[in-house]
Amino acid sequence: MIYKEPMSENEDPHVKYETHLWVEKYGDYLYRFALMRLKDPQVAEDTVQETFLAALKNLHQFDGRVDVKYWLRGILRNKSVDHVRKSVRRKELQDEQVQEVVGQLLFKTSGIPTTRPKDWAFDPDAAFAQEEFWEAFKGCLDALPEQTRLAFQLKMVDEIPTEEICKELDISDNYLWVTLHRARAQLKTCLESKWSAA
Amino acid sequence: MFLTCKQVSNHLSKEDYAKLSPFRKFTLKLHVLICPVCGKYNQQVMKFQDMARTFRKQEEDFLEDDRPESPHLNEDSKKRMAELIEQDKAS
Numbered sequence: 001m002i003y004k005e006p007m008s009e010n011e012d013p014h015v016k017y018e019t020h021l022w023v024e025k026y027g028d029y030l031y032r033f034a035l036m037r038l039k040d041p042q043v044a045e046d047t048v049q050e051t052f053l054a055a056l057k058n059l060h061q062f063d064g065r066v067d068v069k070y071w072l073r074g075i076l077r078n079k080s081v082d083h084v085r086k087s088v089r090r091k092e093l094q095d096e097q098v099q100e101v102v103g104q105l106l107f108k109t110s111g112i113p114t115t116r117p118k119d120w121a122f123d124p125d126a127a128f129a130q131e132e133f134w135e136a137f138k139g140c141l142d143a144l145p146e147q148t149r150l151a152f153q154l155k156m157v158d159e160i161p162t163e164e165i166c167k168e169l170d171i172s173d174n175y176l177w178v179t180l181h182r183a184r185a186q187l188k189t190c191l192e193s194k195w196s197a198a
Numbered sequence: 199m200f201l202t203c204k205q206v207s208n209h210l211s212k213e214d215y216a217k218l219s220p221f222r223k224f225t226l227k228l229h230v231l232i233c234p235v236c237g238k239y240n241q242q243v244m245k246f247q248d249m250a251r252t253f254r255k256q257e258e259d260f261l262e263d264d265r266p267e268s269p270h271l272n273e274d275s276k277k278r279m280a281e282l283i284e285q286d287k288a289s
Contacts, residue, residue, distance in 0.1 A: 014287050023271075023280045031271045032261045045271060049279050056286045111207025112239045124245055134256045137249070156250035157257065162212055177211045184246050 013059045017068055022052060026069050030076050037080040037153065039142065047083060051076040077158065081168050084150045101181070102174045113181050121192040133195060140190035144183055151176060152183040201229050203236040210243050 014020070030051060034044035054075050055062075062071055101113045127133040141149060151169065154160045155176065162173050169176070201209075201222075206229050209215055218226065230240045260268070271279075 019283055019287060020280075022283060023276050027276055027279065028264065028270045029261050032263075032269050035269055036257060036260070041269075045275055048271065049275075049282065052279055052283055053286065056283065110203035110236050111211065112203065112236045114239060115235050117239050117242050120242075120245075124249065128249070128252055134253060137253055138256075141253075152250075156247065157254050173211070177207075180211075184242070187246075188242075 013062070017059065017062065017064070019056065019059070022055075022068070022072070026072055029069060030072060033073055033076055034080065037077070037150070038083060043083065047076060047079050050079055054079070077154075078168075081150065081154070084146055085169060087146065098175055098178045098182070101178045102172075107174075107178075111177070113178060117185075118188075120188070121196045127195055136191060136194040137187075140187050140194065143190060144186055148179055148183045148186070151179045152187075155180060156183075201225050203229075203233060206230060206233075206236060206240055210240055210247070215247075 018025075027048065030048045031044055034047045035041065038044050038047060051072055055072055058075075062068075101107055104113070106115070107113055141152070144152065147169075151165065154165045154168075155162070162176060166173055166176055171179070206226055209218065209226060215223065215226070230237050230244065233240075
């Protein structure tokens, strides 16, 4: 039988999770993550600072089951969502074009907005293997409208569950799906102009 | 047994594809391959999912890239944040 040291009730979480080392160990990592999500260096820096303070406030709830770095990154992701949600006007969230697609018979019956998407102008599988392609991809992702980019990052890159994204952004799942459709269409157009021309 | 276009789209939109049974995966792939309605569109959706997953690995490399030319917090900001953490601890 393996003897497990009982956790002391008085164990200080600041000591246990080495909060004095957070900035040195995770500051740059979090800053780069914030830059990927928020673009503006000043906003990114402020959000990292807010993340550390929010984490300290909730330190007693942290159970240590995930690495501190990923726990902090999760808090930072939520902070980034808050920031974008506040900065995007309500009008954009309820974009009429999106509502129109959601209401279409094709979408209602088959869950897709079009049966005839254009073919790729390049071979995606061959492109994936090239480092330069990902530079182009990052550039195209950055060029998306903030709300659309965020929806794509949360759903496709971070793989956050649909229900959670819809709750955070206060949109329906159909609305999210159509927003993702627009993100893909815009990314495809951008990648084709950047990559096919290269 | 067979999936409808709506079910295929729902699986792809929820990205629960990896959790499906092998048979369900097979029928989904088959549907996407032959369906004249949603096949082409959903093939592109699946390609974007591959793209996003590969990009995630690239993003992780970028986040871990500590070379001097990659983005860093400046030293003053780090000092300020470290002080704030110390203050919070003391309070």
